[in-house]
Amino acid sequence: MNSENLIVIQIVLPLSGAALCFVSKLLKSQTLQRLIDWFAAFLGLFVPLGLLFFLYPAVSQHPIQFYVGNQHPLIGIELRFDGVSWLLNVMGFITAATSWLYSRTAGPHTPEFSALFLIQTFALTATASSADLFNLFVCFEILGIASYALTAFSGKGRAFMAAFSYMAVSSTAMAIFLIGVFGIYRITGALSYDGIARYITRITTEAQIVGLGLSLVCIVIATAVRVAILPVYGWLPEAHATAPHAISAVLSGVLIKVPLFALGRFLFLLMSNVSAIDIVFKEILDVLKLSGTLTALVAVIFALSQRDVKRLLAYHSISQIGYVVSAWAIASPMAIAAAWMHAFYHALFKGLLFLSVGTVIDASGSKDVYTIRGAYKVGLIPTIAFFVGALSISAFPPFNGFASKAAIFYLHKGSWEYIILSIASVGTIASMIKLSRMFIPEGKSAKARPEYNPNILVLKPVTGFWLKVSLVIFALACVMGGLFSKEMGRLAGLLVGTETNPVPTHLFTLNSIKGTLSLLAQGVLLYLFVISLPGKYITHKIETRQPSFAGLLFAFSLGIGLLGTLVLLRH
Amino acid sequence: MITILLLLIVIGSTYALFSRDLLHSTIALSMTSVVSALIFYLLHAPDVAITEAAVGAGLSTVIFIWIIKHTKRSDP
């Protein structure tokens, strides 16, 4: 069983899990149905994690590049399983497996849910290792269809509207992606990255350069919609806030990152050999770096002004993906390793936050951060889980957020992004303080507060074995990630192909602790400002801004117009 | 020849989008898929012609008429 078959088996396994779930849908008896669902999830989510450890030795030497079914390179579909895909699969399977465990007690139990969940995982692994343009289009479509259907599973009216606007924006983006594929295939005659890269070195005429440059712009902006950075993130808050909690964890944790690294594989491979359109790549990456940094700041401001708890967390996902994109766009191997580390750690602590806050919401019935009080009554594990997640997202030393954010700040040393990203992390701390208001006991202080409302919600401790197991797994992963961040950094660096460890060596020194404390102080100050009267006026104005459907598409055309004119002005 | 048919498709689509009665726009849309199936046949793409005819004219018309039956037929 050589490693090529192992890779395709690892992709097909979640698919066979989904097929098993469909078999369980036909059965009558409940116990048999649940048994087969469990076996399907074991086969589709946990076995591939094991396969990954078999694949590690082969991947760490050299990337495995082959054509599915040994077909001819000119026509066949190229798969490239290198270090980055191994890392993406680790992130994808861990987050999916743990969120699926959470859904055994809290989330939807129907076999269709598990089947679509496993199809979504199949799409994640397929996107992580696909190296063919049209295959990337098909994987994005499977990813999209599965997440529209899963978002609508929560049954709420807003979820259907959110799923519809997400579907409209990304199927327009996919149509423009196809036009990009058309532009590239027409000139290069090949669809696999290898063929395109080989042909790009031979283009000379001006018309070909403009045609290829604009097709690249189409492909980049279509992927940017799925990654939800600055101009085109409008669909994400509504979709992640109304989806079931397990799905919000996977959507925020993995689904907005895998397209970014899949686009990275395409762009970085094409940039590796010198060609006439290298300037276009540089421009696109500069614009992405700028938009990633601004996303981190703008999304935190929106997050600070939300009343709905899950929308606050959804805006946080956009700001954290802004960090990842600003690091990824530097395109050096160390930058990719740092971007992956933050993406993986974000998947862990964002999953933790979504699941623990989701438990509190289900127990209390309300989603408003100002009315929920005494959330600690929900139980010891969800409370600890929430605080572990909140501390790691605000980058406190022992937890994993500290290491990965330090890695990203180390990359941006001495540039203007450093300042903007640190302002954004101050905003993160402030919004986490705002979020932890839920855990204040209802005592006198709550009654004195003006917006005290009579029907304080009586919170009962939450039962559910698998709910607690998933929260414990995520919390442990966050703590271990923080403590062993150096080894994780070396692993990521080795797999991406750089000796330098993205995690800076002076991690736990005195001045980094001092830096964190100063950030904390500014965070508290910002929080006090948000609570004060002018702050409340501004946040109310931001929060009640109507998300218009036409606005989403207008932002999309602005994005594509900006990138396109950049390329056109050059030639 | 292809240009005339493409012009027909553009006109059919504009009528489908801006007509008041959704049933008329469904029929206009299935007309455009039949014409595009004809274009595929003329351009020596029989596979795509069968698919476009079966899906465009057959399936999407059925689905659109079902949604009109269960929601409103007139636009504003």
Add this chain to the structure above:
Amino acid sequence: MTKLMGIVSLLLLSAVLGPIIITEHPWSQNARDFLLHNGYRDTGASNLVSAIYLGYRAYDTIGETIVLLAAVTGAVFLIKGFGSSHQAPVPSYKRGAIRTNIISMTTGKLAPVVMLFGWYVMFFGHQSPGGGFQGGVVLASGMLFIALGREHHKRDSQLTKKRLHRIEVLSLWLILLLVCIPLTLGAAILENPLTKIGDSIPRVIYIIGFNMAIGLKVGSGLSILGLLMMDMQHDD
């Protein structure tokens, strides 16, 4: 206001998409010439589109079938809803009383012809235009014709949705089996296994097998969706 936004975005889009679509570029021919010479030798299918669709790029077709599976599952689950579809007030005239004899007669007689055409398109996908997916869609419309053709009350006896669900799951497992069979013969996944056995068995059988499995899968999936949409009044 949105009209203004619409016009501005049209200008932006035409500035970007225009040069890609409108400028004249010579279409690259190396893919076509390669297929001309050894398309038949590799896959055994004389219809080059089927050779690509099920031979060289079969991985895309698997992905496409999964897209259809996810969409049909999601749509059926949404339409059936959480049991709430029955509360929708169904006025009496919608209960199929309007199905006159003409419809029952014509669709009843036409159904076998459509089904026959569907099976033909599915089976001869490798030589004549057609293939798994087109055959499946024609089969699904044939099933709807059968459902329309019978009188209103007798329709549910044969075409219970349970049997269609079973066909759908069976064909999904058939596709997975076809994907993994080459492993047993030492070939890579999705590689034509018959190349390993030598030239005694024509290679095109692997493509015909795929055509059948995908045709059954698409046909049963879309029939379930169509039947659900047709008789919204009473589910099984």
Add this chain to the structure above:
Amino acid sequence: MMINRILLLCLFLLGFYGLMVLKNLVKKVFALSIQNSAVILLFIVEGSRIGDHAPILSEDQVRYVDPIPQALMLTAIVVGICVTALALALVYRLYQKYESLNVEEIQRKANNE
């Protein structure tokens, strides 16, 4: 020919404009499927410039059309119809809950829920 490509660009822009400006949800789904068919037409019209025979191998030596865009567009048509089916299922549930097909009305009702 140039005029064909200009018409295809207009068809795509029509779909985008319709998706953005029209208020009725079902019409937005129309616009989605128009966009999709515009891209499919583009691939096939451009792909069949280099030959004048359908890509089915026969004995006589003739210039065949490029089969690859046709194989790709089979998948794109399937994806288009799947997105349409799922979108209309969502529209059906939205109509059941909010009794309206107007996007702004639905968003207003959803926000003050």
